[in-house]
Amino acid sequence: MIGEAIIEAEFAETHAGLLAGRVQDLAFLAVPVEAGLRVLTGWRLRAAMAAWTKGDFSGADGIVTDESAFRAHVEEIAQHRRELRDLGRWSEKADAQTPWGPAQSSEIYSEGVVFHSTASHGGFFLDPARNRGMQSALRNDDGWYEEDCEWSKVATAFIELFTAYERRLAEKTLRNSLPDAWEAYYGHVLDPAKSFEKERRQFLADHAADWVVIAASRSKDHQHMIEVGAKLGGVRDNSATRCFLVPDEEYAPGRHGFVIDLDRHEELRKG
Template sequence: MAEIHDDMAEDMAAEKAAHETELQVLDRPTIRAEASTPWGMAQVSRRYAEGIVLHSTASHGGFHLAEKANSAVHALYRSDDGFYEEDCEWAKVAHAFPQLFTAYERRLADRTLRDYFPDAYERVTGAILNGSQSHMRDRREFESVHRNDWVVIAALNSDHQPGFVECIATLGGIRGEVGERRFLVPRSDYSTGRHGFVIDPLKHQPYDGPSSFVTWAARR
């Protein structure tokens, strides 16, 4: 395992070095835009190309594409107003204009599109994604399989039952549901997993004793 880890570290270091080298070639000058965006007034703006500007505000940011540039974005990815926020939607801009991004950024963009826009990604690329290739697709499968199971929405180490994790769960893990139940799970069993911990009714006992949750204790 150590050798695999070392190889991964070397690959990441090489990728980062290549990324930095490519950034030096790409022309992304800071411009004085003072633009109004969905996230507030732009404080820093960088022009990637004609009609393609990345705005940063006090709280968030993203790309704005002028009408001509926006028309080059695939219809299934295109935003009507030309704004693409920086967390996920920026990847749609990278897909439309790969020449403006580094290889590292293009890889992240592909991963982001698969994770958060799997339906559109499949239609655009013709690929068929399985759960492990898309966070959202995996989440949907998890919710479908466990819609009638008790899924933990909050957990902490119990002050009243040493060695156990006190869990609050709802059916399907849906928050805001009135049917909350508490369970005690051995600490050695508890691991949140990618989308949540599923209660095993044969192993994890319902619990109605003193609570370590302040909000729950206040109900009693």
């Protein structure tokens, strides 16, 4: 449209030698870490990009491999913003009641597809006609889809209402958090290594008879040791908890939990 602002990615090097990026009011900073570059995020930074410091940033978008990947990430956000403008969503004040309390605001994606935000949580509501249009593998009978994981079902079903960036995140979220829905929709069985939740289930099945740590703290009485509490199978219930000492250089909870070796890890007897 004539007079419409151009949405593009900008890049600069800061005085500290860090690569910075900006898309409209969004700010990004690439900070070296062991695994690559952590992408810090900020909003409405007033200083010139060269003057940005790590202290200006309050969020993070994860870790990328190198500067090329950082640039690609920022460019993707720029494309996302351009697509959002073209989708034409709009917000309105709403008095809708949601499973998470009264809505404070609502974003209309299309007729019958509304995202409600509350003081504590939020999610999509699909009206009966839209919900009937959902594939059975993705459909929630009540039409509500919470914002942490189930939003990905809506984005998967109605791709025309979402940006390419959102669709990519939706596939990743569905695969990692709701693998049963992913498999039913795509018609493939996931390798547990490709899904956090499937991998977690496999871990719990493999270690159902092992003592898995559920809590840990540095020992005050044993130097260079971690005191841990463990439950059988890592199940957080009212069953017995056993306490052990684990060398601090060895203790790493990993993705799904730390497994006690009864032959090596000393049990702490309380009382």
